[in-house]
Amino acid sequence: MTEFSVQNPAFVTYMIASAIMILKLMGQGWMTVFRMIKSDAGLLNPEDLLAGPANRNPRPEQLARSDYVDRSRRMQRNDLENIPAFLACGLIFVAVKPPLIWVEIFMYTFVATRLIHTLVYATGQRHEVRATFYTIGSLIVIAMAIWVLLALLR
Amino acid sequence: MTEFSVQNPAFVTYMIASAIMILKLMGQGWMTVFRMIKSDAGLLNPEDLLAGPANRNPRPEQLARSDYVDRSRRMQRNDLENIPAFLACGLIFVAVKPPLIWVEIFMYTFVATRLIHTLVYATGQRHEVRATFYTIGSLIVIAMAIWVLLALLR
Amino acid sequence: MTEFSVQNPAFVTYMIASAIMILKLMGQGWMTVFRMIKSDAGLLNPEDLLAGPANRNPRPEQLARSDYVDRSRRMQRNDLENIPAFLACGLIFVAVKPPLIWVEIFMYTFVATRLIHTLVYATGQRHEVRATFYTIGSLIVIAMAIWVLLALLR
Numbered sequence: 001m002t003e004f005s006v007q008n009p010a011f012v013t014y015m016i017a018s019a020i021m022i023l024k025l026m027g028q029g030w031m032t033v034f035r036m037i038k039s040d041a042g043l044l045n046p047e048d049l050l051a052g053p054a055n056r057n058p059r060p061e062q063l064a065r066s067d068y069v070d071r072s073r074r075m076q077r078n079d080l081e082n083i084p085a086f087l088a089c090g091l092i093f094v095a096v097k098p099p100l101i102w103v104e105i106f107m108y109t110f111v112a113t114r115l116i117h118t119l120v121y122a123t124g125q126r127h128e129v130r131a132t133f134y135t136i137g138s139l140i141v142i143a144m145a146i147w148v149l150l151a152l153l154r
Numbered sequence: 155m156t157e158f159s160v161q162n163p164a165f166v167t168y169m170i171a172s173a174i175m176i177l178k179l180m181g182q183g184w185m186t187v188f189r190m191i192k193s194d195a196g197l198l199n200p201e202d203l204l205a206g207p208a209n210r211n212p213r214p215e216q217l218a219r220s221d222y223v224d225r226s227r228r229m230q231r232n233d234l235e236n237i238p239a240f241l242a243c244g245l246i247f248v249a250v251k252p253p254l255i256w257v258e259i260f261m262y263t264f265v266a267t268r269l270i271h272t273l274v275y276a277t278g279q280r281h282e283v284r285a286t287f288y289t290i291g292s293l294i295v296i297a298m299a300i301w302v303l304l305a306l307l308r
Numbered sequence: 309m310t311e312f313s314v315q316n317p318a319f320v321t322y323m324i325a326s327a328i329m330i331l332k333l334m335g336q337g338w339m340t341v342f343r344m345i346k347s348d349a350g351l352l353n354p355e356d357l358l359a360g361p362a363n364r365n366p367r368p369e370q371l372a373r374s375d376y377v378d379r380s381r382r383m384q385r386n387d388l389e390n391i392p393a394f395l396a397c398g399l400i401f402v403a404v405k406p407p408l409i410w411v412e413i414f415m416y417t418f419v420a421t422r423l424i425h426t427l428v429y430a431t432g433q434r435h436e437v438r439a440t441f442y443t444i445g446s447l448i449v450i451a452m453a454i455w456v457l458l459a460l461l462r
Binding site: 166201204 | 309310311312375379382388389390392393396397399400403404405432433434435436438439446449450453454456457460
């Protein structure tokens with residue numbers, strides 16, 4: 001018997017949480033694109049200063065650091081530090097057959113904290129608020145990893 | 155029945171695409187190493203200025219930003235923003251049993267666009283060309299994630 | 309029959325190695341937090357200069373680059389360039405049914421080299437030492453990916 005089947009509600013929970021987190025992660029790349037276009041700034045590569053449809057009015061200062069665009073990159077970096085680990089950890093967590101309620105609590109809470117973290121970061125809320133949601137998400141991944149190790153040791 | 159078996163052609167497609175993308179991702183790290191050695195520049199850490207086999211002729215300016223080396227790091231960052239999400243998304247996409255033809259179209263197109271993106275980025279082609287291949291790859295991951303959610307909601 | 313089951317010793321090896329690597333990755337985020345608090349420096353966001361429990365004595369220079377804090381971020385970046393690829397590659401490696409001994413050699417060696425790499429990087433050992441452990445880990449991921457492709461081609 002495999003745990004990784006659409007007949008297993010724990011795996012379905014994993015698939016839903018993962019799909020939402022993947023959309024969040026990819027969407028962050030598009031927020032960076034949107035902010036680059038809207039502010040006409042925050043470019044990274046010398047060749048991006050070639051005039052063309054993507055840059056009607058090239059200026060050297062477009063390569064300077066723009067906090068508006070860089071904020072979206074910092075958000076994405078924070079996502080990359082957390083979401084891929086969640087995606088891998090959730091899979092092995094399901095494999096050790098935890099109670100469904102814990103799968104749902106851990107995974108949907110992780111999804112919620114990362115979505116709130118995004119809002120908090122995008123709107124520049126204070127450090128303490130941002131850190132709170134980062135912390136909850138991080139501790140959930142850590143808890144799932146420790147759960148896997150303990151389940152296998154038994 | 156599990157979808158994650160070498161008897162399932164969709165999973166075999168996933169494994170081939172994933173293995174190629176993993177080689178691409180690891181290879182990008184080696185392009186950075188190659189460029190650091192070739193240009194004798196682009197180091198990141200103060201201790202890298204210690205004289206030794208890896209640095210025959212240490213100079214403080216080796217810690218300055220080198221566009222030649224940094225380009226490879228930017229390419230790797232772009233990979234990290236896309237490939238791990240693809241690896242996780244492809245797995246749950248296979249799990250919801252999509253038609254094999256869509257697995258092949260999505261996955262091999264993603265692989266092709268990321269390989270072309272690498273060539274385009276390495277050779278400094280214009281922004282529009284690079285953005286086109288980024289966009290196709292990103293939309294494929296987004297499409298697979300939405301497909302998973304719709305398949306599970308039905 | 310599925311390979312992804314707690315009855316399969318190769319998959320159990322994968323789960324143990326993955327859980328340790330996920331804890332390593334998440335722990336690196338906490339090393340950054342620890343170093344930010346300890347040095348009262350290395351902040352990234354303008355809003356982090358608001359006075360509050362997380363910042364008792366805000367000063368603009370807290371946004372300047374701090375090598376002590378940035379080192380932990382560079383370590384995490386290096387992890388992100390290697391660990392997610394390992395997590396995805398290990399899964400498809402197990403799926404092609406390699407001999408258990410190779411699963412154990414590859415995966416536990418990868419875990420060991422990444423843990424040693426962390427120590428070497430945190431204590432600022434010379435480039436050659438750090439590069440050695442990076443290289444072993446990277447070659448293991450590359451070897452697993454090539455093994456998967458060769459196994460599927462046969």
